[in-house]
Amino acid sequence: MESEEIIASPAPAAELERLLKETAGGGMDALAELYRRTRGAVYALALSMTGDAYMAEELCHDAYLRIWDYAGSYRAKGSPMAWILAVTRNLCLMELRKAKRTAHLTDEEWNAIPADTDVSAEDRAALQTALSRLNAGERQIVLLHASSGLRHREIAKLLGLPLGTVLSKYRRAMTKLRETMEGE
């Protein structure tokens, strides 16, 4: 299998459904493609829930193992990304429950973004700000909206929040980010 250095943009729902179906049939190439297409969103959700780069990386790995095991139980409802993220979220909740902790970390702890990546200084600052200045709810919503292609109401459904709450948290978060970035 070729290396995974390719970053692909999120795929339309029909494409993800096809990949899930092929994965359910044992297709490792389909799983690899699914990983490339959705890895950013899965990682973003895990990172926003745990606040820990190492833990998020492990959960991301476990999420795809679970997707491999249970792709057959996905029922085509036109929202494969929401299903993938629901699997990830459940996994994160279980892990957080096991560790008996919630993601309330100090600014210093949030600085745990891996250093050996190709992130530009500006992008790093954006992510760092998102992680440290936003509260847990705002972080999840903004990162999911930016990385998964899910609409606000889909995010509301995934997180079990009213749409109005998601919209207002999103707006508040974007205001904070803009102020910080423009103040740099």
Place this chain on the structure above:
Amino acid sequence: MTDRDIEQRLRSAIDNTAPMGLDRLLSDVDIRKGEKTMTNEKRTRRWIGLAAACLALVLLAGFGGFYYGHNYTVATTVSLDVNPSVQMEVSRAEKVISCAGLNDEGREILASMNGGADLKGAKLNVAVNAVVEAIVNAGYLDSLSSAILISVEDNDLARGERLQAQLVAEVDGILQTAANSAGVLSQYMTADKDLQAQAQSSSISNGKAALVNQVVALNLSLDFAKLAELSVEELRDLIRIGAPAMPIGKDAAALAAEEYAGVNVLDSYLAQYTEVDPELDDLTPHYDVELNYNGREYDYEIDAFTGEVLRGLSRIVVGNPGEPLPEGPALTADEAFNAAAAYFAANHPELTGNFLNIKTEYDRDDGHYDVEFWCSGCEFDYDVDGQTGAVLREETDYLCTLPTVPDTPAPETTPTTPTTPSTPAQTDIGADAAKAAALARAGLADDSSVTWLKCQREYDDGRLEYEIEFYAGTTEYDVTVLAADGTVLKYETERAKYSSGGGNAGSGQSGDVGADAARTAALAHAGLTESQVTRLKCERDYDDGRIEYEVSFKYNGYEYEYKLDAATGSILEHERDWDD
């Protein structure tokens, strides 16, 4: 910097920091493939082994009373309840003596195991494993909020508690590997003839009967037999919310949704199935009903206690009953976009920027187009009916640019002009008319039974609305009324969790510590003094059936918010956040 720029930067950062672990994943999956095959083989052998062991036991059955007592006298009764109920009688050697489904769903689960006979003689943990896996595979534990109850009935306390712990670990292990997080409830109990009689009369397990009795203890007016028909998830949620009334049940909720939708799954080949998920511990206890009709999915929320339809589309059937709906949309994607653009132009004439990043997608499930675009730095999202071109919904991030609405409501029937000329003028029926509309929606002729009422006027979704909260009896109402014509946009009710003795909510409470004490308690909790903080505010409010103080202040770039119980002065909630 626009929202798009910020999101693009975040997306790029995430893509570059997300782990590059594909090789490791594929390697693990490869190993898993092998393990999967081995597990299946092992299980087959195990069953063959069990059959052989059973045969051997039969042959050796004559070897004395001890052996018989050890293996054939019932020492423990274990039951597993979700909605399927399965009960096992277990020997002192922890082997299954009998296994039976107590209701139709339970018998269905055991059908592939020869009605439970295949499990006879199996070790308890093996049998539990097989039954729980069958329950999971049948889809009973799919939803995040679902729950399974494990009950261990044994007169030997030490053994009963040990088995309880072992089985919880066993079931937890199965559910951890499944793509869900269903809750695992467990209980240990000693044999009780009365309980057994109750259980038998309703064809449920002794364990579920004990759970039902917990609900009855909270509300003696509830009927045991009717409660026995509910799932473990519904019973658990009822206990959580104090069992205020008898829920209508999943079947009645499905029926309510189908009637409202104008279809009947039994009559029409177009309706494939209906899924029902209880959400009794939600703010408004309800059932989520998913109705699949003619290849599309329709979602409904049904009030758990009244059966009222809280959300969902009515009359989804067009044409004659049984007549298929058109396969595709009548509108093209361009026509759908034009419909959304026309709506946008009519409602936001002050925005004249170009449309960017236009996306138009047909949603087969809902039968409408999703149209998205950006204009003047804001994102707009529309649902356009695929058949008629009507704009069904507008979602926008444009709220931030709307002017602030004055706190004081405008005089009744006076048309209101927004504070900046850039926003379209909107008519306003006034606060009193809005209150009257809210009371009418609640079925109240006037406000004589209302103990507390709050009315706020604000912009939401680009239009002027009244948010009205009030209490009548033990019910909290939350109603949103469109200021333009009094249409009720949202109506929610909640039973007050903390009744102040049927108290007079708004007019004082014997144990009110007062605003000064509330302020002092909040400041003390934050470790600050009044002179250190700015914007110190303290508001007396009525929520969840009790009087509360909401205290907020700012210090050193942070905003502090506290909610305190007025009766005791204790802090109910607190939050510290960046001051934005």
